[in-house]
Amino acid sequence: MSTPLLAAPIGSTRLEICIADITTLNVDAIVNAANRTLLGGGGVDGTIHRAAGPELLAECRALGGCETGSAKMTRGYRLKAKHVIHAVGPVWGGGHKGEEDLLAACYRTALALAAERSLSSIAFPAISTGVYRFPPERAARVAVGTVVAEIANDPRGIKRVVFCCFSPDSAEHHRDAFTELGLA
Numbered sequence: 001m002s003t004p005l006l007a008a009p010i011g012s013t014r015l016e017i018c019i020a021d022i023t024t025l026n027v028d029a030i031v032n033a034a035n036r037t038l039l040g041g042g043g044v045d046g047t048i049h050r051a052a053g054p055e056l057l058a059e060c061r062a063l064g065g066c067e068t069g070s071a072k073m074t075r076g077y078r079l080k081a082k083h084v085i086h087a088v089g090p091v092w093g094g095g096h097k098g099e100e101d102l103l104a105a106c107y108r109t110a111l112a113l114a115a116e117r118s119l120s121s122i123a124f125p126a127i128s129t130g131v132y133r134f135p136p137e138r139a140a141r142v143a144v145g146t147v148v149a150e151i152a153n154d155p156r157g158i159k160r161v162v163f164c165c166f167s168p169d170s171a172e173h174h175r176d177a178f179t180e181l182g183l184a
């Protein structure tokens with residue numbers, strides 16, 4: 001279990017930043033940075049499917065894909081996490097095609113799906129900052145800002161949100177976003 005690099009309270013919800021392989025986290029749901037087919041791929045998508053086993057792909061096949069900026073939930077199968085929330089982030093196209101709004105919508109939709117199922121903990125990778133080339137510092141600001149705003153509006157039940165980074169640089173971008181919001 002990764003120890004958080006940073007933890008900050010928002011009301012009764014605890015926000016954390018860690019550096020870890022998201023498939024190792026023991027949370028109610030991990031978020032996958034998926035593509036619109038939901039049929040797997042490289043990056044964190046590939047790692048999650050490998051760790052969850054073939055039943056995950058079988059369930060995903062039945063979902064009929066997912067639009068960019070949205071997300072769908074499945075079981076976690078062999079993962080420690082009970083659920084996987086497959087979010088489809090935007091491909092970076094220069095920043096004038098609504099990329100930031102679409103990325104924010106991924107975080108918002110994932111939190112809403114978690115709240116609908118009364119989940120209490122969720123972990124996000126840095127959606128879109130790999131293959132989809134979203135500038136990581138801008139993505140971190142969108143990620144943290146969206147999660148803080150959603151929790152402030154409706155803390156329904158989520159007690160723990162983990163920003164699961166895969167590199168020190170990514171963790172630093174998220175820490176900077178926390179600092180800009182006065183959380184650290």
Ligand code: APR
Binds near residue numbers: 046089
């Ligand atoms: N745990 C946590 N984070 C990870 C892991 C992991 N095991 N593996 C990679 N990451 C990080 C990357 O370092 C990056 O910061 O996840 C972030 C997202 O990168 P990608 O996985 O490349 O996802 P994304 O940029 O959203 O592109 C999605 O890539 O893998 C394909 O099928 C996927 O087509 C989709 C596209």
